[in-house]
Amino acid sequence: MFSVTLSLLPAGIINGLMFGAIYALAALGLTLIYGVLHIINFAHGAMLMLALYSAYFLFKILNIDPYVAILIVTPASYIFGYTIYRWGIGKLSGGRDQNILLITLGLSIILENSALFFFTGDQQTITLPYSYESFDLGFLYLSYPKLISFIASLIICVLLWMLMTLTDLGKAIRAVAKERDGARLVGIDVEHVFAVTFGIGVACLGAAGCMLLPIFYVDPYTGNIFVIIAFTIVVLGGMGSIVGALLGGFIIGVTESVGGLLLGESLGQIGISLIFILILIFKPTGIFGSKV
Amino acid sequence: MKLRLQISFLIALSLLAALLAPFGISSKFQLDVLTLIFFTAYLGQSWNILGGYAGQFSFGGVMFFGTGAYTSSILLNTFGLPPIFGIFAAIFMGALLGLLVGYLSFRSGLRGSYFALITLAFAELLRVLANSVEFTGGGVGLFLTYAPGFYNLQFNSPTGFYYFSLILLVISLVIAMWLERSRFGAQLVAIRENEDAAEALGVDTLKCKIYAIMIMGGMGGAAGTFYAQKYLYIDPPISYSIALSVEMLLVTIVGGMGTVFGPLIGSFVLHAVNEIARHFISTPGLSLIVYGFILIVIISYLPNGLVGLFRKTRKSTEDKDA
Secondary structure (H helix, E strand, C coil): HHHHHHHHHHHHHHHHHHHHHHHHHHHHHHHHHHHHCCCCCCCCCHHHHHHHHHHHHHHHCCCCCCCHHHHHHHHHHHHHHHHHHHHHHHHCCCCCCHHHHHHHHHHHHHHHHCCCCCCCCEEEEECCCCCCCCEEEECCCEEEEHHHHHHHHHHHHHHHHHHHHHHHHHHHHHHHHCCCCHHHHCCCCCHHHHHHHHHHHHHHHHHHHHHHHHHHCCCCCHHHHHHHHHHHHHHHHCCCCHHHHHHHHHHHHHHHHHHHHCCCCCCCHHEEEHHHHHHHHHHHHHCCCCCC | CHHHHHHHHHHHHHHHHHHHHHHCCCHHHHHHHHHHHHEEEEEHHHHHHHHCCCCCCCCCHHHHHHHHHHHHHHHHHHHHHHHHHHHHHHHHHHHHHHHHHHHHHHHCCCCHHHHHHHHHHHHHHHHHHHHHCCCCHHCEEEEECCCCCCCCCCCCCCHHHHHHHHHHCCCCCCCCHHHHCCCCHHHHHHHHHHHHHHHHHHCCCHHHHHHHHHHHHHHHHHHHHHHHHHHHCCCHHHCCCCHHHHHHHHHHHHCCCCCCCHHHHHHHHHHHHHHHHHHHHCCCCHHHHHHHHHHHHHHHHCCCHHHHHHHHHHHHHHHHHH
16 A cells, blocks of 8 residues: 555656646745735735636637746736835735735735636636647656646746846846835835836736636636745745745755645645644744845 | 614614514525625624734635534533533634744745645645544534523524524624724724834734734634534534635625624625525526626725725715714
């Protein structure tokens, strides 16, 4: 019995890594928003759900492949995020952190129930022409959608890392994250940078939604499943760290997959909250504990 | 002084009205809504002690509620212990959980969002555990038998539960009033305003915060017993629901954090908004969309909660008097 489980272990790890990359993408948005704006975006899950639905309808109505839809949904998500922060959250909260929390909470209530109202509560899935084709690894058949999602997530993580470290915009974002008032003094438009960061965070969700759709399902509450996972990754990797988010995503993905294999479907989930608590108690700054 | 007398008079009058309400309200539904308002206000007050007075936000307040619900229900189902005693076991277990969580997280210096998140993680951990182990009934949940009676804290009419929730509410208000006057309460406020300064002035901040989370835990535990006996069924998603954690902080922040009547006022207003929205809009999703919008409006225009609105006008009238 145990040897059977052990022989499944490599497959479990690979599977975990595949999901881990997408988790990392969802966490990237959260870590960026937290790292720069120091706020907890409660609407994170709802925005991921919105991205999933966007990809779903692009596929159903216009027959656009979700992986191609990344090119549409990601910029659209950026515009949505920028707009909603600049003229919504930022204005309404008066810049008070605790109010931002509640406004994003109100926003998530509105988004979730709008989805319920317009799209009903039914779970939707899609089937791509190559959904059941797979890549033979010898000990495991890896489905193409999972493999593509994995590679695409990695590419986006690298692009984001380059944006943050190599461009002037990245420099401005990091400056605002470190020293809000100082950045304002040297002439950085802080409100604009906040909105840009929020937009980039939501754009990450847009991409994550497109990659998640072919291997998962969507309903008005799907996003919530990923929120706690994303928070765990953010804390594990260190708030604001991009490399940390990627590594944290892999760790959590593998933990979940291997935990489910060894402990069963129900108890297997315990690994995530356990890691979360242990890391908070013993190393609350995370693995890469820099502040962006 | 005159104002203070007026407020005391108002409180006495409200209490009298609350006591007599079941005689005036014939609709079972309306009495049930009132019960729910009091119950949420009670839970909000438990959150308020740690979040509002001591300034330590928690996203997992539901963990005490769930643990209390399981404690008294398991004691009843397995050992036949009547909930009238079980509720004290629930309070004890809630406080014990508070001690554990408080010690672990405050000891390692967690503050702000980090503390909020670790409470969320504990609630999730307990939900997964309750879902997986045998003695909680796993994912199937626990069913309680319907046997109305004072010892079972079950009542065959909504009136009984109404008074039960009223008692809980009054106890929570008394605790908050005590905090406003006591040295311990002042220490909590000092921690909220500036923890390092409080520490420097000799406040044992770790101990105070742990006491506060233990009070919160005990109160949450009792709420769990109330819920289990009212609805006669609990399962992991109900007992450790994130939605309830959120509701606790929502009513408090909307009403006014760190105030005696904030959670009650918030609970009244949010439930009223919800009921009215539901009354006029029959489509389920739509009424909550309206609720979400109203929530955002309240927060944008009343950053200190509804109590803040009252305080502001009071201050200006006092200025006029002077």
